[in-house]
Amino acid sequence: MEEKIAKIKENLKQELKKDLKEADILNIKSMYVGKKSEIQELLASLKDMSVEDKRKYGSLINSTKKELEELINKKLEDMENKLDISFDDTVDYEVKTGSLHPVTIVAKEVTDILKRMGFTVVSGPEMETEYYNFEALNIPKDHPARDMQDTYYLDNGMLLRTQTSDNQIHAMEKYGAPLRICAPGRTFRNEDLDANHENTFFQIEGMVIDKGVSTPNLMYVMECVLSEVFKTDVKVRLRPGFFPFTEPSYEMDISCVMCGGKGCPTCKNEGWIELIGCGMVHPNVLRAGGIDPDVYTGFAFGIGLTRLAMMKYKINDIRYLNSGDIRYLKEFKI
Numbered sequence: 509m510e511e512k513i514a515k516i517k518e519n520l521k522q523e524l525k526k527d528l529k530e531a532d533i534l535n536i537k538s539m540y541v542g543k544k545s546e547i548q549e550l551l552a553s554l555k556d557m558s559v560e561d562k563r564k565y566g567s568l569i570n571s572t573k574k575e576l577e578e579l580i581n582k583k584l585e586d587m588e589n590k591l592d593i594s595f596d597d598t599v600d601y602e603v604k605t606g607s608l609h610p611v612t613i614v615a616k617e618v619t620d621i622l623k624r625m626g627f628t629v630v631s632g633p634e635m636e637t638e639y640y641n642f643e644a645l646n647i648p649k650d651h652p653a654r655d656m657q658d659t660y661y662l663d664n665g666m667l668l669r670t671q672t673s674d675n676q677i678h679a680m681e682k683y684g685a686p687l688r689i690c691a692p693g694r695t696f697r698n699e700d701l702d703a704n705h706e707n708t709f710f711q712i713e714g715m716v717i718d719k720g721v722s723t724p725n726l727m728y729v730m731e732c733v734l735s736e737v738f739k740t741d742v743k744v745r746l747r748p749g750f751f752p753f754t755e756p757s758y759e760m761d762i763s764c765v766m767c768g769g770k771g772c773p774t775c776k777n778e779g780w781i782e783l784i785g786c787g788m789v790h791p792n793v794l795r796a797g798g799i800d801p802d803v804y805t806g807f808a809f810g811i812g813l814t815r816l817a818m819m820k821y822k823i824n825d826i827r828y829l830n831s832g833d834i835r836y837l838k839e840f841k842i
């Protein structure tokens with residue numbers, strides 16, 4: 509019996525030394541420990557043995573079966589570990605991944621900068637009521653400022669928001685004063701399209717309300733954002749502007765990076781591109797948000813993120829950014 513068992517073990521070891529595929533090992537498994545295997549026959553024969561032999565061989569046969577199984581399983585495991593390790597260097601393994609859109613990249617950059625300055629990021633609906641988009645922002649029905657921001661009026665009585673400034677009212681209503689929020693988002697206008705005007709573009713709104721907030725605070729925040737986004741010095745100019753929801757109001761322009769300010773089709777020969785609208789929050793707007801203008805003052809700004817992406821990445825026509833042309837967008841892979 510001992511000899512027979514030693515022979516089975518030796519035979520298996522020899523078999524397993526060969527160069528085997530998974531299917532071969534599974535065949536060997538069935539041959540050596542399967543129902544019709546020799547060891548299984550030996551186990552079956554135990555019942556006909558004398559009590560003495562049973563005691564003598566019972567544990568030997570069982571432990572041998574276990575040993576055979578372990579040898580086979582180890583071979584299977586080694587084979588699995590070996591899989592996937594060999595690479596065929598002749599195959600082109602280029603991994604095709606997507607990339608962030610340039611506007612997403614600058615939006616993230618600006619929100620990160622503002623977050624470091626203590627701004628909380630909020631968001632509002634793209635489908636908006638006239639109240640939040642216009643009326644609460646001191647733009648009543650029939651106000652000429654509505655002409656500057658014509659939009660898409662929906663059958664359900666709502667509209668596609670023309671500016672992220674709707675977030676000013678939502679945030680004041682929700683959080684009250686003091687307040688420090690920014691709100692990136694998509695905006696829509698019925699616009700004549702050209703190299704720097706789209707009908708769908710992105711802005712980021714900012715609003716700070718506290719006691720004693722003034723214009724120099726606003727200028728400081730704008731300066732920090734622009735110098736961090738562009739890393740190098742860029743020329744900006746501040747000029748008086750008009751928004752019914754701020755008083756005083758300003759517009760900030762950036763010297764066109766495509767022509768260095770000389771004038772080109774991108775800036776429509778002006779040398780400057782309008783980038784930011786901003787100002788001190790009008791008392792009527794604070795009131796609409798439930799905040800007492802005799803106690804609190806505030807500033808707000810709206811940065812054109814799509815234009816910012818154009819200027820940062822020297823894109824000469826805004827329409828590329830909504831084109832979905834992958835060859836073009838691939839350039840910005842980060």
Ligand code: FA5
Pocket residue numbers: 670671672673697699704705706707709711751754757782783784785786787808809810811812813814815826
């Ligand atoms: C506004 O939308 C104001 N809500 C900004 C504001 C916020 C003022 C808070 C005061 C306080 P304006 O229409 O100028 O303002 O747009 C702001 C910026 O959005 C522009 O400077 C420009 O960068 C961008 N922008 C405006 N229209 C378009 C357009 N058609 N295509 C691409 N970018 C645009």
